[in-house]
Amino acid sequence: MLGRITRDDVIEADPVGPDPIDSRASSELTVHRAIYHATGAGAVVHAHPPYATLLSMLQDELTPVDSEGYYVLGRVHVVSIGTIGTAGLPESARAVSEALKEQRIVLLKGHGSFARGDTLEHAYMPTSSLEASSFYLYHLL
Numbered sequence: 846m847l848g849r850i851t852r853d854d855v856i857e858a859d860p861v862g863p864d865p866i867d868s869r870a871s872s873e874l875t876v877h878r879a880i881y882h883a884t885g886a887g888a889v890v891h892a893h894p895p896y897a898t899l900l901s902m903l904q905d906e907l908t909p910v911d912s913e914g915y916y917v918l919g920r921v922h923v924v925s926i927g928t929i930g931t932a933g934l935p936e937s938a939r940a941v942s943e944a945l946k947e948q949r950i951v952l953l954k955g956h957g958s959f960a961r962g963d964t965l966e967h968a969y970m971p972t973s974s975l976e977a978s979s980f981y982l983y984h985l986l
Contacts (some may be wrong), residue, residue, distance in 0.1 A: 858874060873937075875912065875935065879942035882942065887963040889973050892958050893956070894958055894979065905923050914974050914981070917974040921975060958972055960975075
């Protein structure tokens with residue numbers, strides 16, 4: 846749970862793999878590795894932000910209405926390939942990593958967000974901004 850993450854919860858798996866630590870890493874490790882390979886990112890943050898995930902089921906793209914969200918995110922693309930439980934499949938990995946070549950964060954429809962950055966903090970910022978902006982968008986619907 847994001848609010849309870851400690852340093853021990855962060856897994857540093859080999860970006861190329863396979864790695865003995867793979868079994869402790871995210872089930873979406875395939876997506877993470879594709880993102881590292883396609884974008885040269887130093888860190889990837891995957892989350893399941895509730896408002897953003899909900900809106901990803903209703904829209905193909907999210908455009909923040911708040912000034913900070915629009916400044917930080919611009920438009921956020923929703924990748925519509927795969928569903929919950931299929932996020933680790935090669936098709937999802939390819940679609941998400943391709944979208945992240947152009948953006949810092951994307952949503953996998955009905956599943957959650959993937960963000961890239963030079964550091965974990967750099968990748969976490971759009972993740973946090975996306976959920977705040979999605980909260981505003983939801984309440985304007």
